[in-house]
Amino acid sequence: MTKLRLVVLGLSLSSSWGNGHATTFRALLRAFAARGHDILFLERDVPWYAVHRDLKDPDFCRLEFYSSLEDLRRYKDAIVGADAVIVGSYVPEGVAVGHWVQKTAKGVVAFYDIDTPVTLAKLERGDFEYLTPGLIPGYDIYFSFTGGPTLGHLMERYGSPSARALYCSVDPEAYPALDCEKRWDLSYLGTYSPDRQPTLERMLIEPARRAPHLRFVVAGPQYPTDIDWPENVERVDHVPPTEHPLFYAQSRYTLNVTRADMIRAGYSPSVRLFEAAACATPIISDIWDGIETLLDPGREIVLAQAPEDVLAVLDQWPEPRREALGAAAQQRILAEHTAAHRAAAMERDLLEGMRRRHEEHRPALEMRA
Template identity: 60%
Template sequence: MKLIVLGLSLSSSWGNGHATTYRALLKAFAERGHQVHFLERNVRWYAGENRDLSDPDWCRLSLYEGLADLQRRHAREIAAADAVLLGSYVPEGVEVAKFLFETARGIVAFYDIDTPVTLGKLSRGDHEYVSPEVIPGFDIYFSFAGGPTLDLLERQYGAPRARALYCAVDPSLYHPLIADRRWNLGYLGTYSPDRQPKVERLLLETARRMPDRRFVVAGPSYPDSIAWPANVDRIDHVPPARHAEFYSASRATLNITRQDMVAAGWSPSVRLFEAAACGVPILSDRWDGIEDLFDPGSEISLVEDADEVEQALKSLDSMQGVRARSRILRHHSAAHRAEELESELLDARPGSRSNVPNRERSAA
């Protein structure tokens, strides 16, 4: 199968989780014998030193300058592809979708790596990268969120078939390492205003209560106004090649979910799977659906406040990380997701569904 992917970024992991998600999924998809060509809008904030993968050996990567450049250079290849996958947060995403509907002869799918955020935007009339106008035109709407969200996408927005395609992890890159346990609790995540109250409540407050323990927060864009306790280290950016090292240097890792994803439920982050693959005990906030992914108490600890974090750190079960990694290897590896992607794309081939009326409506 020839698959073309238009995504936010494959070349740069700076300040986004899309790159690591695409890298794991598409590498595993290529290993199943398929050809992949990734088309990425060339933007300055992912260029230069922020571009940490310019020439992957498992797919082609091409940068384009804008919609006109995309149409001029890649229309013929898009028309000939077996499937085209458009991702969330692609610049001019609505116009790109319309171009794909007019040009592609194969499957056209949407891969929403931000589904709860997307639904929040749509409810406010914000059509930054996808709109109600184009959703019915996609043969498949792949969603980072499962559960009731899938029914909502079909019932309210007219997606012909909404399917969960959770993030995943490459166990060959994310695995336990022998490392000095520098920190008792670590958190890896780009600053987000809606997550920061939980960072304050679960990590910073715990650090103040436990001055003899070491903590770390890694990720870009945190404002200078934050008062970091003396026992909390700050790292501005950890490249994917050093994620396993970062996780392995903590006795436990903290998972914090964006508020839109908590509200939707069934919305695991890629960081959750990465930490689990590294065999590190995980303390996570609570949300509907997490028990479908990991067994609370056995494979993951759920916490709501500093009291519960402090207690968890004092009674940490190192085997919890071992059990969580075993769950990843059984159900949440990139190989599992690539198989799911392949199966859904094959099921949506012409002859197994009628997609022409939807595309006509979306382009009207």
């Protein structure tokens, strides 16, 4: 097997506070390292993550921090010597970082978009926070959080040489199913987002108002102080990844809420979907195209639109049916959607990218000869 030297420039590996990137990168890169590869992760040192770091010394890769674009140049030799370099979405000054990496790297250069529908919506309105249309053709591979028709759109509209789905995943060892007493009938774990809030209102807050005998929890940072939480909704500001399995185990059901741009695009599963399923916690989810390709509605996941749908499950489903739903979802996720599955796919795509680069450069070398 070819040992690859990989450099990743991502939003964060060290802190899971306020972002889902860290847990996604941790699971993926741990599994990639287990395949025998060498990884350097470069993270912009920013104060809001610095005070919330919950992984300072990973055992699966080398983690380094840089303070500015100029400081990033310290790692030029690593970029030049890498077999592959991956730049992630929402990297600070990501456009400048992308230009520099594309100009500097000698190996495969890829973009890993953990926010694809949001990214494309930003591009459509001329918001080039971390990516521009002109950068996309310069990335040999566009790894996309979103699958389905979006992949064709990236290649046909934006000129990506190769757009490949790289969904989030889960590390089963980090997300085991635990047997413990239930504290909540329905939980939600996620950072506040204005476009997710209406769904959270409809699928959790309103059911809580109608069912004061049930217990709910919303965990995650950045929720505005003016939200009117019912008395039976507990608020937790942050749950570190190490405590996610216990959080899910204490939930009879957990809620999956998807951002508006991702619902429109479809095929955009949240990392929480995989993590909760790995913990065998039954999931109630909003509805979007492609969810049925991941989990079978009615057997492995419950799809809901209205408060009545949620309350029908919470109040009427017998315990054996609830447990069967969670067990079926767990079996499906462990069979198809672990970090090991994603790492194998990423390795295959990077090796294919290396082969394509070699084939493209060989005619030029032969002409010079």
